Amino acid sequence: MNTSNPLSHPQVEQRVNELLARMTLEEKVGQMNQELPLAPPQLDAVRAGRIGSFITEVSALAGAGVDPSPAVRAEICNDLQRVAVTESRLGIPLLFGRDVIHGYRTIFPIPLGMAATWNPERVEQAASVAAMEAAAAGIKWTFAPMLDIARDPRWGRIAEGPGEDPFLGSALARAMVRGFQGDNLSRPDKLAACAKHYAGYGAAEGGRDYNFVDISMRTLRDVYLPPFRAAVDAGAATLMSGFHDYSGVPVAANRTLLTDVLREEWGFQGFVVSDWNAVHELVVHGIAADDGDAAVKATTAGVDMDMIAGAYVNQLAQQVRSGRLSIDVVDQAVRRILRVKLAAGLFDHPYTDPQRAARVILTPDHRALARQLAHESCVLLKNENNLLPLRPEGPFKRIAVFGPFAQARGELFGTWTLDGRAEDVTSIADALRETAPTPFEILCLSDKPDESLYHTLMGVDLAVLVVGEHPRRSGEAASVSNLELPAGQRQMIESIHDAGVPIVLIVLAGRPLAIKREVDLAHAVLYAWHPGVEGGYAVADLLFGRAVPSGRLPVTMPRATGQVPIYYNHRNTGRPAANRGDSSRYIDLPIGPLFPFGFGLSYTTFRYSDMRIVQNGRTVHISAQVTNTGAIAAVETAQLYVRDVVASLTRPVKELKGFCKLFLQPGETQTAHFTLSEEDLTFTGLDDRPVFEPGVFHVWVGAHSASGLQGTFEL
Ligand code: GLC
DSSP: OOTTSGGGOHHHHHHHHHHHHHOOHHHHHHHTBEEOOOSSOOHHHHHTTOOSEEEOOSOTTGGGTSSOOOOOOHHHHHHHHHHHHHHSSSOOOOEEEEOOSSOSSSOOOOHHHHHTTTOHHHHHHHHHHHHHHHHHTTOOEEOOOBOOOOSOTTSGGGGGSOOSOHHHHHHHHHHHHHHHHTTOTTSTTOOBOEEEEETTGGGOGGGOTTOOBOOOHHHIIIIISHHHHHHHHTTOSEEEEOSSEETTEEGGGOHIIIIIIIIIITOOOSEEEOOTTHHHHHHHHTSOSSHHHHHHHHHHHTOOBBSSSOHHHHHHHHHHHTTSSOHHHHHHHHHHHHHHHHHTTTTTOOSOOTTHHHHHTTOHHHHHHHHHHHHHHOEEEEEGGGOOSOOTTSSOOEEEEESTTTTOSGGGGOSSOSSOOGGGOOOHHHHHHHHOOTTOEEEEOOSSOOHHHHHHHTTOSEEEEEEEOOGGGSSTTOOOSOOSOOTTHHHHHHHHHHTTOOEEEEEEOSSOOOOHHHHHHOSEEEEEESOOTTHHHHHHHHHHTSSOOOOOOSSOBOSSGGGOSOOSSOBOOSSOTTSSSSOSSOTTSOSSOSBOTTOOBOSSOEEEEEEEEEEETTEEEEEEEEEEOSSSOEEEEEEEEEEEOSOSSOOBSOEEEEEEEEEEOTTOEEEEEEEEEGGGGOEEOTTSSEEOOOSEEEEEEESSTTOOEEEEEEO
């Protein structure tokens, strides 16, 4: 038994066994039941032990701004908790859950934006702040991190995840679990994490949310499972199964994934909660005849808690009494849930100090961290003639700021924001005007271009256009068929360009958009995702040079919608796109993406030189010198990619296997060091088991997935 894992500590097991021995069947099933808090609250059900957890939201789309859930308050949770602890027969405390996806009241950039920081330590800090703030409101469980790798940006939930790469996704998974849970989940400022949506949800066919997923088990294991494995190895207390049908078996009833892989192979000790109504949806999928059948299939497969379908609480007891379901399956699920509640300290500290919130929520330090993350998440895609940063001595003094999101406040939060408040935000236009150094003059113009606007523009030196997509165009149930900017925005950009005014484009988006035309028309392009509560100031800092862009793309930027799915770590085919003659390409597009995975500009330039490869037994050390060849101190993210040249299966043309951030003064050189072992080079073999195959490997060290110094080694 791994005593370092709080979920499987001997004392925890002893308390679980003692409690389980005293529980009735109804009380056991009650622990497997999560409900929405109603008004008036379900106090009788809590007293009867029929509810084990509350999800403090009012709808599955609460995070999309469609149905903002009421604010959670510690007093409300304490009132419910007091009934459970003091008025139920066994006094088992409730577990309060909520989608704290990228911040509680201090809203950080959307997870895809945080992935663009390539800074796990910073992301861990953000998760730690989110936990501190949410826990002060009575929450003890967050339905995060969302770890779904996504290769198709038509899928709206790409906004919530770590991007297209399993290595970067795994690093962020570890960071967020550590940030949420810390090394002691029972601390009053920590939350139980919930890695979701296990597994493969991001591979929905056509990028259509909730659609079926038909990928090989090998691809699932090598691309979609690694971040979940990283989360489990980092001690994640819970996982959430997805809505989707994987290869004909919806994951909520998929024993191979939920038990064989998660429990038998990985040794996961926590519990699995279904997503929303997914247990009932087994009936809709067509693999369960009714809720009773669905409840049996889901528990048997390995879903321990039913989020809100009511299938467990209404069906399981009779399924056990009818002999259709073994009590052992129920006991196993209840054990897992009780383990988490014990590890979370709920039996010893079931209540939240209501005074904490005022001390810890949206503090200046938290805002400063949000601003730092927003700085690091923005990706500079274009900077013609080094137009940015705007310099007092430069040619641009009168600057017009407009566009659909120039004055936006709440929209800067992005999708899955439940507790952020628009009044906490300063818009990009206001931040520019407020912080512009002399001699800049900032003209905040209406976001409706009209004749007078163009007349006004005649007198300006530069136009800063804030464009992109509204948060409701990404996130759950927000798949799009067209990745271009929403209607009217391109036309606005074209008319400003035709008026001869240089353009700096700020793009707010929850996904990579197809903006080839707009990039061509602009002199500079800063991709800000949805940058969070401090996004306005962060963009202003970057434009005026108070911060230097260091973001790197966690996803590939397509030239056109028709190119997706498009991702860097693809297999080669027998006729690669770059082949002369017949090749795997579109005849109406240049080959390759608009911007590759890992790409991002700085206000300085970097040179890579002197790559070295040194083998020491079964370990390979790779290094390269990185020099800041410009005049501004900045951070570079050196990236290591590998290719397995010949193997028993076709292998990706490149795979990210390392990255390191170097802060370099002008003229300074540092060494980027990487180490590879056989374990780093394993993949899922023909027998669906991990395998390392000796042979020749190509390796690159560089600034992104389409560049770098190349070397070769044999292992
Ligand atoms: C939603 C989402 C899931 C979320 C849950 C609770 O449908 O799929 O990510 O955690 O319901 O809000």
